[in-house]
Amino acid sequence: MPTGIIINVLSVFIGGIVGTFAGHLLSLDFKEKLNMIFGACAMTMGINAITEMENMPAVIFSVVVGTALGLAIHFGDKITWACSKMELVVSKFVHQKSTGLSEEEFSNTLVTIIVLFCASGTGIYGSIVSGMTGDQSILYSKSILDFFTAIIFACLLGAVVSAIAIPQFVIFMILFLLAGVIYPLTTPAMIGDFKACGGILLLATGFRMIKVKMFPTADMIIAMILVMPVSYFWTSVLGM
Structure with a gap:
C-alpha cells in the first residue's frame, strides 16, 4: 500500500487549497520570510543526502552531463511549457487571483516547486524504497515540508499549486510499481550516489526558493536518470 505517496500527494493538494483561499490572512513579509526558511530546509535535506555520496566523480559527471543534455534539448523549457498549460487548465475550474508576479517570475516559481515536489531525490528515492521495503518514513518527512511549502506558494501562485499533486502522484506511483525491478539491480554505492545527486538538485532548488x-x-x-548507470560503470567497470 503506497501510504507514503498518498499522504505526500494529499499534503501538496490540501496545502495548495489552504494557501489559495486563506493566503490573504498572511502578510507578504510573513510569506517571504517563511519561504526563506523552506529554502533553508530544502538545502538542509540536500546537504544531508549529499553526505551519502560514494563516488564523487560519478555524481559530478552525471550532474554536469545531465544538465548539459537538459540545456541542449531545452528540457527546462518543455517543463515550463507544460506548467503553463497546466495553469490554463486549472484556471478554467478555479478563478485565479492576481498574483502580482510577472509572467517570468510566475513561471520560474512554478518550475521551482514542481522540481521540489515531483523530482527531488528524496521523493524519488522514497517512492522506490516504499515500493520495495514498505518503509514510508522518507515520504512522511517530505510530506511535512511539502504541506507548508504548498501553502506559502499557493498564496503567490493560486490553485495551480494543488494541481501539481497530479503529476506528482503519477511519477511516484510509477516508481513505486517499478521498485521491484529497479531496487534489486542496485548496489549500496549506486543508491548513495543517487541520493547525493538528488541532494544537489535539492540544494539548487533551495537557492532558487530564497x-x-x-x-x-x-x-x-x-542527471537523476544518468547517475545510477554512471555509478555502476565507475565502480564495476573502471573499478575505482
Missing part, C-alpha cells in the same frame, strides 16, 4: 541564484533545476533532472 532567490539567491536561479539554477536550471528542471534541466538538471536528467
Whole structure:
C-alpha cells in the first residue's frame, strides 16, 4: 500500500487549497520570510543526502552531463511549457487571483516547486524504497515540508499549486510499481550516489526558493536518470 505517496500527494493538494483561499490572512513579509526558511530546509535535506555520496566523480559527471543534455534539448523549457498549460487548465475550474508576479517570475516559481515536489531525490528515492521495503518514513518527512511549502506558494501562485499533486502522484506511483525491478539491480554505492545527486538538485532548488541564484533545476533532472548507470560503470567497470 503506497501510504507514503498518498499522504505526500494529499499534503501538496490540501496545502495548495489552504494557501489559495486563506493566503490573504498572511502578510507578504510573513510569506517571504517563511519561504526563506523552506529554502533553508530544502538545502538542509540536500546537504544531508549529499553526505551519502560514494563516488564523487560519478555524481559530478552525471550532474554536469545531465544538465548539459537538459540545456541542449531545452528540457527546462518543455517543463515550463507544460506548467503553463497546466495553469490554463486549472484556471478554467478555479478563478485565479492576481498574483502580482510577472509572467517570468510566475513561471520560474512554478518550475521551482514542481522540481521540489515531483523530482527531488528524496521523493524519488522514497517512492522506490516504499515500493520495495514498505518503509514510508522518507515520504512522511517530505510530506511535512511539502504541506507548508504548498501553502506559502499557493498564496503567490493560486490553485495551480494543488494541481501539481497530479503529476506528482503519477511519477511516484510509477516508481513505486517499478521498485521491484529497479531496487534489486542496485548496489549500496549506486543508491548513495543517487541520493547525493538528488541532494544537489535539492540544494539548487533551495537557492532558487530564497532567490539567491536561479539554477536550471528542471534541466538538471536528467542527471537523476544518468547517475545510477554512471555509478555502476565507475565502480564495476573502471573499478575505482
